[in-house]
Amino acid sequence: MLDLQFVCDNRTEVESNCANRGITVDLNRILALRDQRNQLIAATDQLRHDQKDLSAQIPKEKDPQHKQALIAKGKELREQIAANEEKLRDAETGLKEEMMRLPNMTHPDAPVATDETGSVTLRHWGEAPKFSFKPLDHVAIAEKLDLIDFEAGTRVAGHGFYYLKNEAVLLEQALVNFALQKLRKKGFTLYSTPDLAKDEVLEGIGFAPRGPETQIYSIQNSDLSLVATAEITLGGALKDQILDADKLPMKFAGLSHCFRTEAGAHGRATRGIYRVHQFTKVEMFGFTGPDVAESDKLHQEIVAIEEEIFQELKIHYRVIDTASDDLGGPAYRKFDLEAWMPGRGDAGEYGEVTSASNCTDYQARRLGIRCRTPEKKGTQFVHTLNGTAISIARAIIAVLENYQQEDGSVVVPEVLRPWVGEERIG
RNA sequence: GGAGAGAUGGCUGAGUGGCCGAAAGCGCCGGAUUGCUAAUCCGGUGUACGGGGUUUACUCGUACCGAGGGUUCGAAUCCCUCUCUCUCCGCCA
Numbered sequence: 001m002l003d004l005q006f007v008c009d010n011r012t013e014v015e016s017n018c019a020n021r022g023i024t025v026d027l028n029r030i031l032a033l034r035d036q037r038n039q040l041i042a043a044t045d046q047l048r049h050d051q052k053d054l055s056a057q058i059p060k061e062k063d064p065q066h067k068q069a070l071i072a073k074g075k076e077l078r079e080q081i082a083a084n085e086e087k088l089r090d091a092e093t094g095l096k097e098e099m100m101r102l103p104n105m106t107h108p109d110a111p112v113a114t115d116e117t118g119s120v121t122l123r124h125w126g127e128a129p130k131f132s133f134k135p136l137d138h139v140a141i142a143e144k145l146d147l148i149d150f151e152a153g154t155r156v157a158g159h160g161f162y163y164l165k166n167e168a169v170l171l172e173q174a175l176v177n178f179a180l181q182k183l184r185k186k187g188f189t190l191y192s193t194p195d196l197a198k199d200e201v202l203e204g205i206g207f208a209p210r211g212p213e214t215q216i217y218s219i220q221n222s223d224l225s226l227v228a229t230a231e232i233t234l235g236g237a238l239k240d241q242i243l244d245a246d247k248l249p250m251k252f253a254g255l256s257h258c259f260r261t262e263a264g265a266h267g268r269a270t271r272g273i274y275r276v277h278q279f280t281k282v283e284m285f286g287f288t289g290p291d292v293a294e295s296d297k298l299h300q301e302i303v304a305i306e307e308e309i310f311q312e313l314k315i316h317y318r319v320i321d322t323a324s325d326d327l328g329g330p331a332y333r334k335f336d337l338e339a340w341m342p343g344r345g346d347a348g349e350y351g352e353v354t355s356a357s358n359c360t361d362y363q364a365r366r367l368g369i370r371c372r373t374p375e376k377k378g379t380q381f382v383h384t385l386n387g388t389a390i391s392i393a394r395a396i397i398a399v400l401e402n403y404q405q406e407d408g409s410v411v412v413p414e415v416l417r418p419w420v421g422e423e424r425i426g
Numbered sequence: 427g428g429a430g431a432g433a434u435g436g437c438u439g440a441g442u443g444g445c446c447g448a449a450a451g452c453g454c455c456g457g458a459u460u461g462c463u464a465a466u467c468c469g470g471u472g473u474a475c476g477g478g479g480u481u482u483a484c485u486c487g488u489a490c491c492g493a494g495g496g497u498u499c500g501a502a503u504c505c506c507u508c509u510c511u512c513u514c515c516g517c518c519a
Contacts, residue, residue: 041476045488052488055500059444074499242473379473
């Protein structure tokens with residue numbers, strides 16, 4: 001969520017930002033609701049002030065008749081206050097709903113979609129492997145090597161679920177361990193997080209848990225939902241906290257399952273385990289001081305770690321600077337890694353394997369995560385960032401397809417061998 | 427799951443219906459003083475929202491004593507629900 005004062009002071013910028021992001025908003029409604037809210041606050045505060053005065057008089061009043069009159073007046077005030085409070089609640093609910101629809105502002109260097117460039121490829125690393133044979137896609141490889149059981153997944157949980165099997169299970173653990181070890185060395189605090197979270201936490205991060213187009217599985221008769229990413233639980237971990245500025249930046253890494261409904265996504269591009277309802281992921285999450293220079297720096301650091309992971313896996317990738325109309329609501333800027341997947345499409349395609357966003361203070365404001373700086377009065381909202389360390393399903397696709405051999409076997413990337421325990425699958 | 431105790435400001439901790447945004451101590455900040463690595467004294471020291479203001483300084487109002495509801499003219503204080511912590515019992519990977 002943006003700061004209301006900022007929105008009112010910078011109407012033009014907010015409006016053009018929304019246009020760049022392909023979102024229509026009615027700022028007049030926000031301004032009207034704000035005025036209405038402020039009037040109600042002023043009126044109600046005045047009533048409460050009167051009430052205080054009055055109830056201070058009552059114990060001093062000796063005349064019983066006057067006293068009764070004062071008490072009657074007090075009752076009246078109480079009712080007026082209650083009525084005002086209800087109106088105020090309505091106004092604030094409406095205002096919050098409108099404010100929630102506003103996306104974050106956008107980094108000045110992020111590509112603007114309307115100038116027809118769209119997202120920009122910043123750089124490539126490595127090269128696509130050359131095969132002396134027609135490379136298979138991960139579904140075919142997994143079938144040959146008995147690594148994934150889609151049919152059991154469908155029988156047990158429905159379409160979009162799967163069982164990892166045999167070496168794929170070891171591969172999953174290896175990727176998790178590889179990422180966790182690396183992040184620990186980089187100064188991240190490791191967490192294994194809950195797979196469920198309260199709706200208010202999901203909303204604070206920027207998800208809409210219960211709408212008609214939700215990507216979220218929610219638990220009936222409760223305020224809990226299955227998390228779509230550990231971003232939710234890592235950011236939520238410090239909800240309503242005031243952090244010491246000298247402890248920032250704080251870097252968390254979280255292991256969780258991720259659950260997504262993926263409503264209406266089918267077809268070849270999402271074959272196999274590319275788009276599934278459940279997967280395992282190691283996520284990075286950062287909290288920095290309220291300064292874009294600081295959060296930008298950590299953003300670069302997070303992307304560098306993502307690149308390092310794929311470089312050590314020796315998998316060709318490119319880095320994308322996401323265009324304004326493709327940014328999620330909370331993101332100020334977003335970089336994606338797209339790894340080369342030789343079995344994807346007709347002759348191989350890039351597929352998204354990581355995503356790193358700087359959300360500035362957008363999430364922190366909703367979650368109430370602030371910090372205190374010694375030289376400044378009061379508190380400021382921190383900046384939050386998130387990035388994928390390793391998303392297992394997608395990473396497994398990249399490994400299987402890039403490391404497949406002519407004889408049908410798959411070589412295990414060197415950095416994963418300590419945990420897989422084998423040099424070759426099949 | 428059952429029984430009991432508790433939750434107050436950065437920390438410790440008083441406060442059982444009005445004069446309590448809240449004693450006292452500690453910590454922290456500013457100042458004074460003493461030359462001896464410190465002591466003493468004085469003053470200050472929460473957050474949020476709203477109003478005023480040369481939109482900085484400041485100032486006024488309101489709210490906040492785990493969370494939410496209720497009783498009352500008036501609630502940190504009484505009642506209800508919930509959460510969390512501690513102790514004991516039961517159960518359990």
